[in-house]
Amino acid sequence: MKIQSQYLGEKTPLRAGIVAYLCSYLFLFLTLDALYWDDWIRASTQEVAGSYNKVAGFPPWREFLEFSILRNSPTLFHLATPVCFLVAAFALHKVLKSRLPLTYFQVNAITLLFLLLPVNSARVAMINFYYAFSYMLFFIAWWLLVSKSKVAPWFAIPLFWLSFGTSSLLPFFAMPLLHVGYVLFSNDRRLGRRGFIIWGALATLPVVFWIVRAQTFGANVREYYVPKPLGVIRGGLFVVVAVLFLVYGIGRKKWNMSQNARPLLIGWGVLSLAFGSAAYMAGGHLVDISDWLISFVPNFSDWNSRHQLLQPLGFALIAVGVLSGSSEETSKKVGVFGLSGLLAFSVLLNFTFSQEYYLDSLKQDQVVEQFSNIDALKTNSQVMISDDAFRFNARGRSLRSYEWEAMLEKAHPDEGAFLVEPLRYVSCDEFKPTLILTVVAINGRLESLITRDLGIEIRVEEISPCN
Numbered sequence: 001m002k003i004q005s006q007y008l009g010e011k012t013p014l015r016a017g018i019v020a021y022l023c024s025y026l027f028l029f030l031t032l033d034a035l036y037w038d039d040w041i042r043a044s045t046q047e048v049a050g051s052y053n054k055v056a057g058f059p060p061w062r063e064f065l066e067f068s069i070l071r072n073s074p075t076l077f078h079l080a081t082p083v084c085f086l087v088a089a090f091a092l093h094k095v096l097k098s099r100l101p102l103t104y105f106q107v108n109a110i111t112l113l114f115l116l117l118p119v120n121s122a123r124v125a126m127i128n129f130y131y132a133f134s135y136m137l138f139f140i141a142w143w144l145l146v147s148k149s150k151v152a153p154w155f156a157i158p159l160f161w162l163s164f165g166t167s168s169l170l171p172f173f174a175m176p177l178l179h180v181g182y183v184l185f186s187n188d189r190r191l192g193r194r195g196f197i198i199w200g201a202l203a204t205l206p207v208v209f210w211i212v213r214a215q216t217f218g219a220n221v222r223e224y225y226v227p228k229p230l231g232v233i234r235g236g237l238f239v240v241v242a243v244l245f246l247v248y249g250i251g252r253k254k255w256n257m258s259q260n261a262r263p264l265l266i267g268w269g270v271l272s273l274a275f276g277s278a279a280y281m282a283g284g285h286l287v288d289i290s291d292w293l294i295s296f297v298p299n300f301s302d303w304n305s306r307h308q309l310l311q312p313l314g315f316a317l318i319a320v321g322v323l324s325g326s327s328e329e330t331s332k333k334v335g336v337f338g339l340s341g342l343l344a345f346s347v348l349l350n351f352t353f354s355q356e357y358y359l360d361s362l363k364q365d366q367v368v369e370q371f372s373n374i375d376a377l378k379t380n381s382q383v384m385i386s387d388d389a390f391r392f393n394a395r396g397r398s399l400r401s402y403e404w405e406a407m408l409e410k411a412h413p414d415e416g417a418f419l420v421e422p423l424r425y426v427s428c429d430e431f432k433p434t435l436i437l438t439v440v441a442i443n444g445r446l447e448s449l450i451t452r453d454l455g456i457e458i459r460v461e462e463i464s465p466c467n
Contacts, residue, residue, distance in 0.1 A: 024350030027358035168279035235281035265321030273314030371411035
């Protein structure tokens with residue numbers, strides 16, 4: 001992927017980013033009505049969704065957005081998601097240009113990497129849309145907060161409040177808070193009483209939200225969503241190490257991005273990565289190095305990339321820090337080649353992930369079609385499934401039992417509820433299967449991609465292990 005020199009100058013790289021982004025996720029636009037993962041068991045009404053969101057600790061405006069605005073339409077969800085990431089990237093570009101000592105190369109390079117790094121393919125699922133929407137609001141609010149306008153910062157406060165419905169953004173708020181502190185300090189080289197009051201008031205915003213949430217829509221949140229003690233310690237240690245790393249870098253170098261970009265950008269990148277990952281680590285995710293690497297591996301990471309929502313900024317800062325030289329001219333000469341390679345690699349991985357989801361959606365459609373032709377399913381509702389077409393499961397994911405059940409009910413809407421388990425030993429306590437369905441595909445991945453036909457076949461075997 002060749003990055004034209006004009007996008008390393010003063011021009012906003014929005015056009016280049018949009019083209020590369022559309023190329024990255026081309027196949028996803030061919031399956032706008034597809035369902036993935038928990039999408040199959042999404043609530044069908046706003047009232048039911050509201051009850052679920054209350055248990056999960058989500059704010060009441062989530063169901064309003066998803067049902068009143070997007071009408072619970074898979075097509076609208078899948079169109080709105082890329083818009084959220086594009087708008088977030090545009091807002092970040094404005095943030096980076098807001099009184100920060102960054103070169104044009106650094107601003108544009110960080111923006112492009114922020115948009116294109118292959119960390120958020122799990123956002124294809126409708127169930128994950130609200131996180132992408134909150135992400136967009138957060139960066140818009142950050143842009144307004146540090147703008148030179150006297151009015152815009154007041155609009156930032158309610159936008160931050162709305163974005164905090166995604167709890168992982170609460171610790172990440174430290175990044176715009178530090179940015180505001182730097183802006184207030186750089187005006188007269190000291191924070192001052194007024195600046196300290198402003199900064200302190202902003203610092204209370206996530207704390208106030210957490211208290212309000214705990215007393216209202218998060219009062220009865222189930223244990224799955226509660227931070228784990230060891231996870232909190234792990235995330236806290238990461239933040240402490242990142243702060244010490246940054247302080248060490250600032251202590252050794254003058255605050256001048258064009259002269260000493262590498263240690264400062266890497267330091268801020270590690271800190272951003274720490275604040276962006278802290279909430280997920282507190283929840284018991286991103287436990288070891290394998291959890292950090294597996295999401296970059298095609299056909300092997302299931303839905304784990306959903307924990308990487310807030311990592312692009314940190315990775316982008318670190319990458320640009322590594323690519324930056326001792327001067328702006330050196331950065332252009334040395335960095336353009338490295339940046340082009342990194343962006344090309346990112347687009348390639350994103351493209352690979354998108355075609356995986358495309359094949360996954362085709363598989364689901366063809367499985368439903370085959371299920372509808374099986375007469376035995378009209379009289380047998382408890383079945384075991386052996387998935388021998390695993391190579392068409394996006395990101396190497398395993399289809400959950402509730403996904404198979406939803407597909408069976410879609411194929412036979414008049415037959416009532418189905419109960420499905422993977423092929424295993426049967427104890428005959430509550431589950432008494434009478435059929436084994438084996439899903440096979442006779443075509444390869446490339447042939448299926450070209451012809452849109454996976455050659456799905458369902459082999460049916462009647463069994464009676466409980467008689």
